[in-house]
Amino acid sequence: MYTTIIHPIRKALCLSVEEYVVLDTIYHLSNNQTYGHWCIMSKRKLAEVLDLSERVIYRTLKTLELKELITRDESTGYVKTLDNFNEMIANKDDWIIGFKGKETAFLSGKNNFGCQNGSGTAKLTAGYCQNGSVDTAKMADNIYKDNNNDKNSSHSLYARARARDDDYVKMPIIEYSKICDDFGQANVDKIIDEMNLWIKSTGKTYKDYPSAVRMWLNRADPIWPKEKIKKATDQEWLEMWDKGKKWRTALERADSLRYIAFVAKNNLWK
Numbered sequence: 001m002y003t004t005i006i007h008p009i010r011k012a013l014c015l016s017v018e019e020y021v022v023l024d025t026i027y028h029l030s031n032n033q034t035y036g037h038w039c040i041m042s043k044r045k046l047a048e049v050l051d052l053s054e055r056v057i058y059r060t061l062k063t064l065e066l067k068e069l070i071t072r073d074e075s076t077g078y079v080k081t082l083d084n085f086n087e088m089i090a091n092k093d094d095w096i097i098g099f100k101g102k103e104t105a106f107l108s109g110k111n112n113f114g115c116q117n118g119s120g121t122a123k124l125t126a127g128y129c130q131n132g133s134v135d136t137a138k139m140a141d142n143i144y145k146d147n148n149n150d151k152n153s154s155h156s157l158y159a160r161a162r163a164r165d166d167d168y169v170k171m172p173i174i175e176y177s178k179i180c181d182d183f184g185q186a187n188v189d190k191i192i193d194e195m196n197l198w199i200k201s202t203g204k205t206y207k208d209y210p211s212a213v214r215m216w217l218n219r220a221d222p223i224w225p226k227e228k229i230k231k232a233t234d235q236e237w238l239e240m241w242d243k244g245k246k247w248r249t250a251l252e253r254a255d256s257l258r259y260i261a262f263v264a265k266n267n268l269w270k
Contacts, residue, residue, distance in 0.1 A: 001025070001028070001049065003020075003021050003024045003025065004024070005017065005020055005021070005024070006089075006092055006095055006096060008095045008096065009088050009089075009092070009095050011174065012088075012095075013067065013069065013085075013088075014067075014173060014174055014177040015067075018052065018056065018060065019060050019063060019064065021050060022046070022050065022052075022057065022060045022061070022064070023064055023069055023070065023081065023085060025039075025046065025049070025050065026039045026064075026070060026079055026080065026081055027081040027085065027086070027089060029041055030079070030080035030081060035078070037080055038073060038076070038078035038079065038080050039078060039079050039080055040076075040078050043057045043058060043061070061079065062268075063181075067084075068082060068084055069081060069082055069084055069085045070082060070085075168195070168196050168199040168200065168205070169192045169195050169196055169199070169209050169212075169213065170209060171209045171210045171213070175210040176188070176210075178210075179210060179213055179214060179217075180244070181244060181245045182214075182244050182245045182246040183214075183217045183221075183243065183244040183245075183246055184242065184243045184244035187217060187220075187221065187243065187244070188213065188217065191213060191216045191217050191220060192213060194216070195212070195213065195216060221243070223246065223247065223250045224240075224250070226250075226253065226254040229250060229251060229254035229255070230254055230255050230258075234262065237251060237262055238266065241266075241268065
């Protein structure tokens with residue numbers, strides 16, 4: 001078994017390398033007729049094959065489901081990839097060498113891959129498409145280019161779908177997605193709105209907006225001490241869980257046994 005990572009596809013889907021490897025493995029294992037095109041490998045075996053922890057596999061599967069890249073059979077637990085990803089792989093040569101001006105559904109912004117605020121459709125902006133064609137070399141450069149001080153740049157990959165003229169806080173889609181994973185999308189957008197008002201009123205700016213957003217988030221809602229987390233009720237644990245990956249990590253570190261029981265009881269690994 002092997003994995004070829006097509007980075008233009010991975011970046012367009014806002015996936016980490018680990019997430020892409022899991023997704024690609026499911027794609028190949030579900031490419032069978034015997035089991036109705038389902039990947040029947042257990043999560044434990046999948047973790048063993050990919051040298052990942054079972055916890056990472058569970059978390060990754062949840063992420064891929066939320067992005068509508070895989071689906072799960074509730075009766076068997078089997079998973080398989082959906083057309084969002086299947087069609088990309090079927091046209092992988094276009095993603096590797098460039099679209100050369102061809103019209104493609106992948107650039108239409110119809111699919112939501114978690115790269116924006118969850119309402120409306122995702123948009124692959126001018127940073128991906130130059131004069132009607134995609135150039136993979138330009139794509140990599142545009143994704144990581146720092147356009148914090150140029151909010152009118154046509155190459156700026158502003159993360160949120162609802163970009164407005166009064167938005168000053170800009171960052172690459174990938175960075176925005178990571179912060180949302182850590183803190184929760186609603187919290188991130190709320191802080192960005194507060195930062196926009198502050199920047200507009202003071203005239204001050206930041207050189208590194210992703211780090212600045214994290215700083216504001218940490219200051220607004222600091223992680224509870226371990227002892228306080230241990231004494232918290234199950235309802236408080238659910239509220240902390242909903243705040244994002246950063247809080248979930250804090251729950252696990254505070255009481256690993258309770259964490260496992262809590263996740264299983266509330267069916268949070270599905």
